[in-house]
Amino acid sequence: MGSSKTKKRTKEQQRRDTMQAYGVMVGFFAFILVAAVYFMFFRNTEKPKTEPADVPQTVTRETETVKLGGSSETENSVSETTTTVRTEEVSAQPVDTNSPGEIPGHKLEVKNGITYVDGIMIVNKTYSLPSDYNPGLDPEAEAAFNSMASQAWGEGISLFICSGFRPYQEQERLYNMYVYERGEEEADRVSSRPGHSEHQSGLSMDINTTEFSFAGTPEAVWLADHCADYGFIIRFPLGKESITGYAYEPWHIRYVGVEAAKAIEEQGVCLEEYLGVTSDYRYAEDMN
Ligand SMILES: [Zn+2]
Secondary structure (H helix, E strand, O other): OHHHHHHHHHHHHHHHHHHHHHHHHHHHHHHHHHHHHHHHHHHHHHHHHHOOOHHHHHHHHHHHHHHHOOOOOOOOOHHHHHHHHHHOOOOOOOOOOOOOOOOOOOOEEEEOOEEEEOOEEOOOOOOOOOOOOOOOOOHHHHHHHHHHHHHHHHOOOOOOEEEOOOOHHHHHHHHHHHHHHHOHHHHHHHOOOOOOOHHHHOOEEEEOOOOHHHOOOHHHHHHHHHHHHHOEEEEEOOOOHHHHOOOOEEEEEEEOOHHHHHHHHHHOOOHHHHHOOOOOHHHOOOOO
């Protein structure tokens, strides 16, 4: 009788022990989880503190778009930012303060005075390049052009670069010449102020000529039809002058990579529309 009672008690004890062990384990894992979450939060919030105020907000918005499926609700509460920082490894790159605003639904970064939207360098009337940015013609863009020109040549079309990379000082001279000849208003339609020319990026080229008679030629038609296959866009399309800030230039192509070029072509948009940016000197914050 005594032994059965002991046995019973032991069983009871065992069950209690098991429960206790289980409880300890749950507690332990809960602690690990909390510690991990705290660590991630702590580690990631360190950085944005030293960065300009617009960075965490841009990031928040970006993640929110993902989370809420494109909802553009305004946030900025501390808890929202916290959630963001925890769910994503945010741009760890140091970012300059010189960014003409954030763009809802897009990721804007300024590195060494150069603005990137969704990873694509943007140079226009709003966004400029530092005067000492002097990269030369981008090798990837040049290789893409060579492949394109080679296919064109096989089809009886001759394409060549009439103007590729252009340094800041050269653009300054050119722009001043336009202003002298035609006045500032007309110069701004057809030329760029120094620092605002895409030619300084090394990613843009004028093909064959910069004469308007190029429009409608077999070369211009071929270029427009095929350039996206090689990662280029006709940068200043017809009918988009109010958005790009420049008159139609059938000869000026910009390398953005095949994926973006095809998306831009399919959507029938210009680069400004694709990236959600403006091109207007009134918004420019020149680094020069
Ligand atoms: Zn050009």
